[in-house]
Amino acid sequence: MTAADYKTIADDWERRATIRTRPRRLLEDDDKLIYPLCRQPLVLCATFIEHCPQWRDFVLAQSFYKFINDVVIFETEIVDQTARGIAKNRFSVPFPLACRIDAMTVVVDEDYHALVALDFLQQTVTMTGIQPLSLPQEIELSRALPAAQAQVPAHLHDAVALIGVAIAENTVTHDVAAFSKDASVKASVRGLMADHLADEGRHAQFWTRLVRLYWQAASANDRDSIAKVLPIFLARYLTNDLQKNFDLQLINHLDISSPLRDALHDEVAALAFPITRQHPLMGNILGFLQHSGLLQTPSVAQGLADYLHVAGRVA
Template sequence: MNAADYQSFADAWESRATIRTRPRRVLENDDKLIYPLGRQPLVLGETFLRECPQLRDFALVQTLYKFINDVVIFETEIVDKTARNIAKNRFDVTFPFACRYDAMTVVVDEDYHALVAMDFMQQTIAMTGIGPIELPGEIELSRAIPAAVALAPQHLRGAVELICVAIAENTVTGDVAAFAKDDTIKQSIKGLMADHLLDEGRHSGFWSRMVRIYWHTASEGDRHCIAQILPVFIGHYLTNDIQRSFDLRLIDALPINDRVQQSLRDEVSGVAFPINRHHPLVANIVQFFRSSSLLDSPCVQSALRDYLI
């Protein structure tokens, strides 16, 4: 895709963006789950089910808070930064005005998603009376993007940042879609996820097109250099360290005896997906590489061979 071929989605944003079209989502006081069981393996473990099943809702509420915290960090510190720099023509890669206008709508959307997430946290605290335990100050991307960018020569750092953010936005879209379809959770949370998905579908396409425009202009040498950095980024992005640390902190907050706590710690420490083609997020990542045209390049195919099915 050439920059000249880019078509703005301004009209679609005006008519469909959630900040323009969706009412406030209000948390229901019903018997539905506040967070999907399958997304917090701790509460499905043998020890938890045997020793403290009555603490399930406390654990799920805390995991919701961590999810909300992750959303706020992702939207305001990761995506917002890159989109804002593109919009204000301060990015290392130069894009035409139509791209920069759309980038500003991404900024508006993402900050609004963060606001809605914070509103939901306030509603949950008010309804349940459960305040959050200490939440992480960063997400995996907070480490993965700087690690990848640091490997790039100065003239490619913006391009690497762009591709990393695009990978993350496309991965999040698939993850949110699965969340939005879960019938076990409260309708307001499903609605929140559906709203988010409506915007993220537009965003994922935007980032893919930005990468296609850049990749079309990149030299073969620059493509080779970036290709070698991609596995490093993926390795950092798919680690489980921050989630594991949070789960251990959550276990420490449970009113249970030391023996049960240690058993839960042992179970949590053994839960981690392998960072290879079998990781549940890799299919989304590979799909991005296809849609953005990166996977058309032999150097990218070679660099990602461990992740390709």
Template sequence: MNAADYQSFADAWESRATIRTRPRRVLENDDKLIYPLSRQPLVLSETFLRECPEQRDFALVQTLYKFINDVVIFETEIVDKTARSIAKNRFAVTFPFACRYDAMTVVVDEDYHALVAMDFMQQTVAMTGITPIELPDEIELSRAIPAAVALAPEHLRSAVELICVAIAENTVTGDVAAFAKDDTVKQSIKGLMADHLLDEGRHSGFWSRMVRIYWHTASEDDRYRIAQILPVFIAHYLTNDIQKSFDFRLIDSLQISDAARRALKSEVSGLAFPINRHHPLVANIVRFFRSSSLLDSPCVQDALSDYLV
């Protein structure tokens, strides 16, 4: 894709962005779940169901807090940083004004998503009386992106950052879509996810086009160097270490016996997906590589062969 072919989505943003069109979502006090059971397998484990099923809602609320915390970090520390640099023309990869304008709408959207997420945390604490346990101060991307960028020569570091953020934005879109369809959770939570999805669908296309524009100009040598870094990023991105540490803290906060605590931690330790083509997020990642044109390059095909069907 040539930069001259880029078409801004400014009009669509004005008419469809959630910050422009959506009212505040208010948490309902009803019997529906505050977080999907399928997204916190701890509460479905044999030990949990036997030893402390009455603490399910506490565990789900804490997991919602962790999800909200992740959203705030992702939106304000990861996506905002790169989008803001592009918008202010301070990114090493230069883009035309139309791209930079759209990048600024991404900044506005993402910071608004973080605000809405924090509002939901505030509402949940007020309604349930449950305060958050210690939450992580980083997400997987907080480690994965610096690890990938550190492997790149100086002139490619911004390009690697761009591609990593684009991968993440396209991955989270599919994840949010699944969340928004879950009929077991409160309507306000589903609505929150649907609102988020409306913006993220636009963002995922934006980041794919930014990468296509860059990739169109990259030399074969630069493409090869970046391709060698991609598996390193994916391996760091798909790790389960931060989630596992949180789950251990959550288990420590449950009112259960020491034996049950040990059993739960053992079960949680076995929940991590293998980091290969069967990981549930890999399909979204590969889809991005196709849509962004990276997978048209033989060097990328070779580098990612372990993740391709």
């Protein structure tokens, strides 16, 4: 792909962006869930089901708050920063004006997603009376990007951010899609996820095209340097440590006996999350690496194969 071959998303954004086409969604006061049971392993623990079912709605509300908090961090602190740098031509990797305009549509979308998420948080607090507990200040991507950037020359920091954000945007689409189809969840929340998905599908295409454009122009040395840190990025991105820590802290806020609390701690702490080729998000990542051209680079293919082999043995 060359700059002349780049296909803009601007026209699609004008027709379909949720900020242009969707009304405000209002939370229903019905018996549907605010958050899917399948996304919160704590409420599916045998001990919880038997002894703590009365705390289910509290745990799901707090899990929803964390999800919203994660969305806001992801959209406004990471994706926004990278897209804004491209749009304002402050990225170390220069892109044509058409790419920069598309990047600004991503900035607008992501800030709007954060606004809608915070609106839903406020609606949920008002309806349930459940106040959010202390929420994490970072997400997995907040750790993965700096760790990878620290292992490459300074001139590649922006490129690593570009590829890391592209990987995340291509995996979050799958995650949001599953959320939007769960019939046990309130219709407005599923609608929120469907709106998000409509924009993220376009974003995933944008980031994939941008990475492909960058990768074709990158030197062999730069490609190999980035290939070496992709496993570092993936190891820190594909983890549930932050979620597990949040769940353990959440248990401490339940008004239950100490033995029961200890039992829940043990069950949550024992939950495994192996990083293998069967990881639920690995298929999306491999698809992105293929479509962006990275996987055709021998050093990327070899590094990824070695990483999956080691991860599989560890799991």
